[in-house]
Amino acid sequence: MASSVTEIRRGLAAGEFSSFEITQDYLARIAQHNPALNCFISVTEEVALAQARAADAALAQGDAGALTGVPLAHKDLFCTDGVKTSCGSRMLDNFIAPYDAAVIENFLRDGAVMLGKTNMDEFAMGSSNENSWYGSVANPWNSAHVPGGSSGGSAAAVAAGLAPGATGTDTGGSIRQPAALCGVTGIKPTYGRVSRYGMIAYGSSLDQGGPFARSAEDCALLLQTMSGFDRRDSTSAEQAVPDYCGALGRGIEGLKIGLPKEYFAEGLDDRIATVIEAAVAELRKLGAEIRDISLPNTGLSIPTYYVIAMAECSSNLSRFDGVRFGYRCDNPVDLEDLYKRSRGEGFGAEVKRRIMIGTYALSAGYYDAYYLKAQQLRRMIKQDFQQAFDSVDLILGPTTPETAFKLGAKTDDPVSMYLQDIYTISLNLAGLPGMSLPAGFIDGLPVGMQLIGNYFDEAGLLNAAYSYQQVSDWHLQVPEAFQ
Amino acid sequence: MSEWESVIGLEIHAQLATRSKIFSGASTAFGAAPNTQACAVDLGLPGVLPVLNRETVTMAIRFGAAIDAEIDHHSVFARKNYFYPDLPKGYQISQYELPIVGKGHVFISPAEGELKEVGITRAHLEEDAGKSIHDQFPEQSAIDLNRAGTPLLEIVSEPDMRSAKEAVAYARKIHSLVRYLEICDGNMQEGSFRCDANVSVRRKGEQKLGTRAELKNINSFRFLERAINIEIERQIDLIEEGGSVVQETRLYDSERDETRSMRSKEEANDYRYFPDPDLLPVAITDEDIARIRASLPELPEQKKQRYIDELGLSDYNAELLTANRETAFYFETALAEIPTQNAQLANWILGDLTGALNKANLEISDSPISPQMLAQLISRISDDTISGKIAKEVFEAMWQGEGSADEIIEARGLKQITDSGAIESLIDAVIAANPEQVEQYRAGKDKVLGFFVGQVMKQSQGKANPGQVNAILREKLKP
Numbered sequence: 036m037a038s039s040v041t042e043i044r045r046g047l048a049a050g051e052f053s054s055f056e057i058t059q060d061y062l063a064r065i066a067q068h069n070p071a072l073n074c075f076i077s078v079t080e081e082v083a084l085a086q087a088r089a090a091d092a093a094l095a096q097g098d099a100g101a102l103t104g105v106p107l108a109h110k111d112l113f114c115t116d117g118v119k120t121s122c123g124s125r126m127l128d129n130f131i132a133p134y135d136a137a138v139i140e141n142f143l144r145d146g147a148v149m150l151g152k153t154n155m156d157e158f159a160m161g162s163s164n165e166n167s168w169y170g171s172v173a174n175p176w177n178s179a180h181v182p183g184g185s186s187g188g189s190a191a192a193v194a195a196g197l198a199p200g201a202t203g204t205d206t207g208g209s210i211r212q213p214a215a216l217c218g219v220t221g222i223k224p225t226y227g228r229v230s231r232y233g234m235i236a237y238g239s240s241l242d243q244g245g246p247f248a249r250s251a252e253d254c255a256l257l258l259q260t261m262s263g264f265d266r267r268d269s270t271s272a273e274q275a276v277p278d279y280c281g282a283l284g285r286g287i288e289g290l291k292i293g294l295p296k297e298y299f300a301e302g303l304d305d306r307i308a309t310v311i312e313a314a315v316a317e318l319r320k321l322g323a324e325i326r327d328i329s330l331p332n333t334g335l336s337i338p339t340y341y342v343i344a345m346a347e348c349s350s351n352l353s354r355f356d357g358v359r360f361g362y363r364c365d366n367p368v369d370l371e372d373l374y375k376r377s378r379g380e381g382f383g384a385e386v387k388r389r390i391m392i393g394t395y396a397l398s399a400g401y402y403d404a405y406y407l408k409a410q411q412l413r414r415m416i417k418q419d420f421q422q423a424f425d426s427v428d429l430i431l432g433p434t435t436p437e438t439a440f441k442l443g444a445k446t447d448d449p450v451s452m453y454l455q456d457i458y459t460i461s462l463n464l465a466g467l468p469g470m471s472l473p474a475g476f477i478d479g480l481p482v483g484m485q486l487i488g489n490y491f492d493e494a495g496l497l498n499a500a501y502s503y504q505q506v507s508d509w510h511l512q513v514p515e516a517f518q
Numbered sequence: 519m520s521e522w523e524s525v526i527g528l529e530i531h532a533q534l535a536t537r538s539k540i541f542s543g544a545s546t547a548f549g550a551a552p553n554t555q556a557c558a559v560d561l562g563l564p565g566v567l568p569v570l571n572r573e574t575v576t577m578a579i580r581f582g583a584a585i586d587a588e589i590d591h592h593s594v595f596a597r598k599n600y601f602y603p604d605l606p607k608g609y610q611i612s613q614y615e616l617p618i619v620g621k622g623h624v625f626i627s628p629a630e631g632e633l634k635e636v637g638i639t640r641a642h643l644e645e646d647a648g649k650s651i652h653d654q655f656p657e658q659s660a661i662d663l664n665r666a667g668t669p670l671l672e673i674v675s676e677p678d679m680r681s682a683k684e685a686v687a688y689a690r691k692i693h694s695l696v697r698y699l700e701i702c703d704g705n706m707q708e709g710s711f712r713c714d715a716n717v718s719v720r721r722k723g724e725q726k727l728g729t730r731a732e733l734k735n736i737n738s739f740r741f742l743e744r745a746i747n748i749e750i751e752r753q754i755d756l757i758e759e760g761g762s763v764v765q766e767t768r769l770y771d772s773e774r775d776e777t778r779s780m781r782s783k784e785e786a787n788d789y790r791y792f793p794d795p796d797l798l799p800v801a802i803t804d805e806d807i808a809r810i811r812a813s814l815p816e817l818p819e820q821k822k823q824r825y826i827d828e829l830g831l832s833d834y835n836a837e838l839l840t841a842n843r844e845t846a847f848y849f850e851t852a853l854a855e856i857p858t859q860n861a862q863l864a865n866w867i868l869g870d871l872t873g874a875l876n877k878a879n880l881e882i883s884d885s886p887i888s889p890q891m892l893a894q895l896i897s898r899i900s901d902d903t904i905s906g907k908i909a910k911e912v913f914e915a916m917w918q919g920e921g922s923a924d925e926i927i928e929a930r931g932l933k934q935i936t937d938s939g940a941i942e943s944l945i946d947a948v949i950a951a952n953p954e955q956v957e958q959y960r961a962g963k964d965k966v967l968g969f970f971v972g973q974v975m976k977q978s979q980g981k982a983n984p985g986q987v988n989a990i991l992r993e994k995l996k997p
Binding site for chain 2: 113114120122231233235268269349355356397398399
């Protein structure tokens, strides 16, 4: 069975199989494996098959778009017209979105087929997918381990071959960290590259959508469709989207890659350091110039991030009040009771924790000490990167400090959980693009390598990742149970 | 009473006259069926984002230019967080630091000949909330989100007013200004122009401000004056009885004619303002400001000065004619027809017409007598077709809808008699019938002339030209 977006496109174009057939194959795999993995919150079989038939008709008429007939899965945070959009929360368990997110519209425009909506940490808050109202997701490489989060369902679905590609969102690492833990390729583009319209907000100044797939080449295809200016999102960038696939294969001869010393310091599993050093050696062989650099404010990124993300989410999640949509408690006695119980019962513990911390950070008398200070630090973190990019083209390091941890290992220790995002979070604060790609294994669990690019240099990132994937086969590995 | 001084500042919410909402494309038209003018953005559905209607920024800058305010190149929208069922997102998009319009001022004229400057602290853009309706369904509240997202300009004054009368003069000034600028329809009944008043009192000579109460729910200028006056009395009574004013929001109840506590400072929300990450800062260039400034219409102050300088109107009449845009428009439309008769026109508008409008509770823009009709009436006086007295009758008939001045004069046969032969024969008859009065006049009692004029006018049913009647009478009565 064809397992990558690139192969599926080629096979469809060559008439080797129909979209209907390949969609049925994926639906069958989902039916077989999802009960154990729990990647999907909703499987949209009818929608998928109808879209596949329409895709086949378009292919027959020579009227195919960039992704016509390619089945994909979407994180259950993108609004999908007429389909439940839960955001992994009891709060939206009954919410049928009445419109499509911009990203979904783009995929429809280009002919893609929707297999279903994937599991995630509630409202994208988490690094293990254990915060979902719909239960945790198993890592396809070892079902006792987490897939990472918050886009855990999407990453695991691609790793297990339940979809050749999937969408995710990344506020502090929610694409890159699960990509690393599940051994797939994922990219978080520059803030503003992909429209946020119809993406249920967590931290509005940090959220950005992006794809997961099996390779950089597949990611380039999916990102091409997702990207572009959208006047419905005021933070969307009015900038031309380059041809990402066309930028692949130009090699990395002379490319200057910086290794931030802070990303290899205490807290990093030595074995991961070894894996990354091996990958760096490969890149050097390909002609890259490797330099040591410093991002001195890296240590400030986690506290800075959590103040800003929590402040924004405390406000973003106010609309879930039991009045117009979503969960409403039984028999409220008055307005206050309606608010308190609807929100108390509708949100899970981590969401409530973040709303409360964010509310505190914005409160009168604390605003300057927390929110305003965090904004100052955010500028300093951004300046670190800007200075670094004066001397290098790309920055490289590990995606995570350790491989996928065991289910339940960190659920009682939120700070340790937050530290999972130490290498990913600062990019969201700076608004920079980053990607994670497989670079090796430790004890049968994948290791992710992170590449960080300058603003709107997704093409440079994808090209470097593609070059590495031409000389490595880590991204081609498939967990035994899903071969 | 006289040892007390009241200090008043106003917060005015002017609904901007855009066709669509401030952050969505939904219509702002008033009176549609509930929830039919609320789109996904207004409903605050998950995933939606606001997009600024740039027209609202232009309107805010128009206002800023008209009050001579500082306008920054950089302005920021902020979220004001609080829960309420008619506030769909759980926050209102408003401005906190960096409003569009900074410090400015206007001049008010609380009484004839008085001029006072009132400072304006700031004016910022924000979205309106929806409406909660508590009296339509038993034991349930209904929510209409048509109004949610309607653009508002909140205009905050300095605490510069010292009486309810000054506060009303200021509110009227702003009301006039926003209508001149065509940025707000000013309809207070529909809530397009709302005033909240911050009221405090202190002993005269005291520098420190007293504790203030904020009065809300005031929907007419009359109620504004009333609400402030009873609040001032309440505060003075309270302090004189040994109590103290608490900082709170008070609701004005026009039916009971009282203010009552809505919420105290302790119950007030901590709004947790922070810059809205969904909206970029608004960039305003010098060119934008210059272009908008150049597009401003003639403003009331400039108009008034022109009426005085070029038309020779009195300060008082010029002030009244320019106090609102519609009156000035009426005046100028009529003046175009009779360019030399501005004084007569001003008197008719400010006298008979204003009287009739007030009696019928009509706005001048709804006057049954159009500016053209009034101009024709005045020109019929000046060309001696009718007398000033007959003109009052014609005015009344025009008001009743009987047609134009010419039509009424024709239909009622009111054309003035200017044929001296006809007037002479009328006079001859009157002289013949009143020999006694003729004797008195000829004996030196000049006052009797009035009697003869009256008699002749009566005989002519008021149509004889009074000037001619006078002249011919004097001639004929000569001893």
